[in-house]
Amino acid sequence: MSRYLAIAVFLLLCPPVSAQNAPPPPVPLTIEAIAPDTYVVRGEGGNTTVIVSDEGVLLVDVKFERNFNDLVAKIKSVTDKPVKYVINSHSHGDHTGGNQKFQDASAVIIAHKNARAAMITGKQPGPPQITYTDQFGLQLGGREVIARYFGRAHTDGDTWVSLPAQRILITGDSFNTADGRGLNPTNSVTYAFFVAPGGSFQEVTQTLDAVLKEDFDIAIPGHGPVAKKADVLRWRNEIEKLRTRVTSMVREGKSTAEVHKMLVAEFGWDPTLDPVRRIQPLLDQVRR
């Protein structure tokens, strides 16, 4: 009998193999008020901006699919209105992973036409129902939301969302204050600068110049803490400095590893980042 008891105790104490091999649970999210009826949800995936009105809620970006329940709980902690619209700042899964679940809950997803095309090519769930080319405006319960495409930057389908009355600009990953893990240990201006496929190292500063002509005070980045317009200008200027430095190294025939070393030493970049994914595309574009 005691043998059976021992087995029972063993089974109780040891979680099933599937639980042992399961990935770590999602990072809990936090919600922060930025302006009246305007919030940012952070913790995992890209930042989600929550725009609340009497007629419903508009979200900019919806994190990974696995963050859906927590994200909905955070929205419900500030409003009982339903999510009517989701704008995807760009196609990447850490900003669009919740699309399908919000669509299933009757929300309409909107993105730039190139972002939708990238999602279709990537066979990502919940591609947007509505696309635009240059800009669109949306009125929701007295709140004005304007979405614009300013040219290539992080991708070729980056949407910049402004809330003119609140003087807020929501940037997507063309302006970040932390990386995808929420980290910026060196407090570097460009630590989380990332030109993804479709994006442009050459055109990004020109795109940022057009963005900086906009009237706003607060910048909600794709990842990391909320910042100010002056931080976007610093980001733009550091990227130009970085491009000048990388271009001269490429002309001198330096290797990817040497450029990586320079970025760590002079720009505070992550020494452990994947050079093929993060640095090689910059070199390739400079060589063109």
Ligand SMILES: [Zn+2]
């Ligand atoms: Zn991205």
